[in-house]
Amino acid sequence: MGNTAQGYKGSDDYIASRPLMEIVNVSIVLGKPLVIKGEPGTGKTLLAHSIAGALNKKLITWNIKSTTKAKDGLYVYDTVQRLNDARFKDKDISDIRKYIKLGKLGQAFISEEKLVLLIDEIDKADIEFPNDLLNELDEMSFHIPELDEEIIAKHRPILIITSNSEKELPDAFLRRCIFHYIEFPDEEMMEKIIKVHFPDLETKLMREAIKRFYWIREVEGLRKKPSTSELLDWIKALTLGGISVDKISSEIPFLGTLLKNEVDTERFVKVSSGHGTFGFKRRY
Amino acid sequence: MFTNFFFTLRSKGVPVSITEWVAFIEALYNGFFQSSINHLYYIGRAFLVKSEAYYDMFDEAFQEYFGGIKTEGVELDKVLQWLENPLHGLPKMTPEELAEFQKKLEDFKKEHNIDELMRQFRERLKEQKERHDGGGKWIGTGGTSPFGAYGYHPGGIRVGGESWMQSAIKVADERRYRNYRNDIILDVRQTKMALKKLRELKREGAQEELDIDETIDKTAKQGGEIELVFNRSRENTVRIILLMDTGGSMLPYSDLCERLFSAASQMEHFKEFKYFFFHNCIYQDIYEDIANYKRIPTEKLFSNFHKGYKVVIVGDARMAYSELFDVNGCIDYFYTNDKSSIEWLLKIREHFPHSVWLNPTHKNFWGHYTVDSIGKIFPMFELTIDGLKDAIKSLTARARRPVQN
Structure with missing residues (x-):
């Protein structure tokens, strides 16, 4: 491609794997939405922030909730306000434009510059939600019947969509996107990530903590495996508490920061106090 | 180009549609893949596979279609070249020598930590710029450095025919996405996802959704005096x-x-x-x-x-x-x-x-x-x-x- 050289290459505070970088660049060049899936804490949302930062673009975030409707992202016609204003003579209600407010998608479309639009946790909404946006994302335009106006994107925004896979996304929607599943980082990647957050951390402590962390993740039958953010919290607690390296290898202090579920803690204690390598896989 | 790969994918159960295939081919012709098999694997997958549940099947298909092609990892391909064709054949060893090696191996395991060894290997990989044969430090053939092929370091790291770092064929070969397959496992999260489909929406519960049509109707009937009408929201x-x-x-x-x-x-x-x-x-x-x-x-x-x-x-x-x-x-x-x-x-x-x-x-x-x-x-x-x-x-x-x- 050649021009990836000036494309996205990760940023100071975000470590992206090489395939991910390439995929981000391809999606930017082709103007296709990029769907990012992965375990919680693998940095899906941060990716959009990092892209915006690295390419020096503005970021618009549309956080999706269970009640979000596709239309909310385009525009909202505040009928009740207008109706209410109509009762009093002091306000001019003849201009319908005052009551039409563009949503996040609409704002991104009318922007004068190319920007990054993050649709965060799209799977939180109703199953049909992504399908309702198909046409708008495809054509990068939508129609406001109240004004009989067409809102057309001046610049195709760089569109990043994250999903926690709570619901599966519709096929028709996915067909138009580029998809990447962020794997849980391996130990080396994790080392890099931690170094970004704790540049002064002692290497020995970090490696021991990482080793323990992956060991806990391998315990079978955990309801919720600890993720990157939990590891970072844990390391923070370890450094603040001044825990020595030996102590981490012999016991696990502040287990509560890693396992937040009573059943998991019990399960873990049972396995780790138990009979050797019975409950979990060996790593090497 | 690669049309048979499309059919290989389909036959392995990856639901690739024509739209996706065309997008992939377009990207291919636009030169996004830099004629590299790693690009083909990662970016191709981003175009063709839309759920991690199918990653494993994609790996299978990729392995079947491109498996015979030699990998050319970013730096490791060079390493592999260095390791090919040892300069001199393997020296013959007597059983006594072998036993001695065995002993050395045990000692080595006692002294060295596997983690540490891997780390050194990576570091050395970064430093090393050329082929080495013989010698005790660098990655090469026939030597006694812990790293390399055809050499004699007890318990060292062997760099085999394939690289382990990001190489597509290797990743495909590992089939590390096996656990994401739909037809095999059933974990709590996936089960919840499936159960979410189980729903019947009916209007029940508190009246908190504004019914605009009804509101306008009522308001008009009352000559402009606003009457808000609320409806029950839909619930499962x-x-x-x-x-x-x-x-x-x-x-x-x-x-x-x-x-x-x-x-x-x-x-x-x-x-x-x-x-x-x-x-x-x-x-x-x-x-x-x-x-x-x-x-x-x-x-x-x-x-x-x-x-x-x-x-x-x-x-x-x-x-x-x-x-x-x-x-x-x-x-x-x-x-x-x-x-x-x-x-x-x-x-x-x-x-x-x-x-x-x-x-x-x-x-x-x-x-x-x-x-x-x-x-x-x-x-x-x-x-x-x-x-x-x-x-x-x-x-x-x-x-x-x-x-x-």
């Missing part, structure tokens, strides 16, 4: 009864059933979720606890719950012929039943037209007379993600009369 009205077998033959599947159970009980969007247990088969009593102490009469199912409830029965449906068909056939010695189990099952099916049976055993093992008989009363599905989806489809479809003969 699904009510579920889960009946689980706790019999001995279910023991191997207890983990699986537990996952289904915890997923179902964590679901917040069911209107109601009731669960009961039974032992091997259902007679006049069912139990509120797994240990089968708190018994309640099965009749209560019919009196307490109306036919709108959806019933999911989980069990292997395998038992002795008498347990299902005979009066007093229950396996418990102290338990007598004056109605055979099959009668109870028919009654349940009759009262709850929306009911399914989930069987944790594989379909291939269903050829058993009690399984067959129960399968004729309840639609039976495997307890896998795909089976669960089908079961949910059947639960939400219009009730059909049970097939009987």
